[in-house]
Amino acid sequence: MTVTASPAADSVAPAAPTRRTAGPARGARPVLMAAAGALVALVFLAPYLVMIIGSFKPRAEILRVPPTYLPEQWRPDNYVTLWSTPETPLPLNLISTLVISISATLLVLVVATPAAYYTARHHFPGRTIFLLVVLASQMLQPTVLAAGLFREFVVLGLNDTWFAMILVNAAFNLSFAVWIMHSFFAGIPSELEEAAALDGATRLQTLRRITLPLVWPGIVTAIIFTFVACWNEFAASLVILSTDANQPLSVALTKFIGQYDSAWQYVFAISVVAIVPVVVLFALIERRLVGGLTAGSVK
């Protein structure tokens, strides 16, 4: 076992280490660097720009040979007609995605927080084994276990239900949540809690007033990370959710892509609708992705 080279493993410093030691450099160098940076950003954004532009093309134009780079005719109403297409009941797919992701995230929070807190604060026989089992569960992904999950839910009569997918999403995202919150809890000196106890605070008050506010960044990171992973889940939904109306957006979107005829403008419009919110959420925890992420994965 190695300690990941991460500053956040024990002391969770909230300040992301930004390095500007050398001070503003002079000459052409920063300009060149900025230009290279812009190029890198463009490469990473390019597919999503194609997506956004494509979502505004009329159906006839997006299938035209040769294709146009920019729409000759901008069709913002694609974003309206999208919700009532014969291919799939999209409003229901959105509800499905929301219900599954939110419920699974809440479930993760409810079960992972106490475990993370307890393992960070107490030594007990089996603690290491517990943490290792949690870590090892990360090696097994829904994709590996799809055949087993499918059969399990068939036997339990839960196949093709939201509940099954809530369980799957929660279980396979626990590992990260437990580890990241564990490292945050471990980073709070226990003296702080003891002092509160001496001042007459009950255990619950200490947790609410002292501990939780300090680990809040870790909890937010866990929430966002879990939510985004559930939101994008594909493999298990594909085999477990067979009814159109139950499927999440990631699966529903493939209905628009046919062997001979594809409604790409809708594929891209759904994608934009689905991607923008999670990118915003991810941007909120960007600073912690640098320091805190690996702290959770290996220790």
Place this chain on the structure above:
Amino acid sequence: MARADIPAGRRSARAELIAAAPWLAGVLVLIVGVVLFPAGYMIFNATRDISPFGVDRGSAGLENFARVAALDALPRVLLNSAIWVVGVVAVTVGISLGLAQFLNKAFPGRRWVRLAVIVPWAASVVMTSTVFYYGFDPFYGIINRALVDIGLLDVPFGFTKQPVPAFAVAMGVAVFVSLPFTTYTLLAGLQTIPDDVLEAARIDGAGRVASYRLIVLPMLRPAIAVATLINIINVFNSLPILRMIAGSIPGYSADTTTTLIFKLIQTERQVDTASALSVVNFALVVVITLVYLRIARPMRED
């Protein structure tokens, strides 16, 4: 690391376990019920004869494994899996090393570049793959048109219509979506290297190359190990990219073991054979991981 322990003095191990149980119960129930149980159940199913409608028709011994071994496509699929994992992970880590180095330097607008880099990480892989599938279409594909317009191609090419080019495109997409996580993990590693160590090396006359090779890389070793391991697991288990980009190609010549499993479950409805292949698949991930740990020795202390 100081920890506040229960002040009750020495309690029996049993009492401590009972005290811990309520705090850990939720996690344990979920992991046992939805991760470990299906894993065991899948191994069990691999030895059963299951009808296409899901009826368990009794023991099949090792017949399912024999059926997997007898698949005509198996050698090709195994080779594909190896190329897929080694190729995607190696290229991803290589590019990420450079990208992390770059994003670790201060320059105007760096924050925005970093935000742009996380977009493919946050975005659904299925959705990202659709753009490439569309873009490489030989008729209306915009990437094909761009390649013709800048003179790299004379006529649009059907990248997604034949196994080998489609597989190569899918590998490129897999690298693209793996870069953000890998880069951020390496970036985290780079930030643990104290400036004064590099400063000292510079004073001692080490050039850029020397200080990178002798200081940065060794100190980055744990971060590289974590990034590589997690990438191996993720890339090996990746379904959506190949399914989207090569999914319409008949046969199994652009399949990895993972995508083949899903074809067996969904189109062939052979859950028993699929279970056997899944067991093989999981064994393969473990073997690849162990081989990596043995060859690269990422945990070596020196």
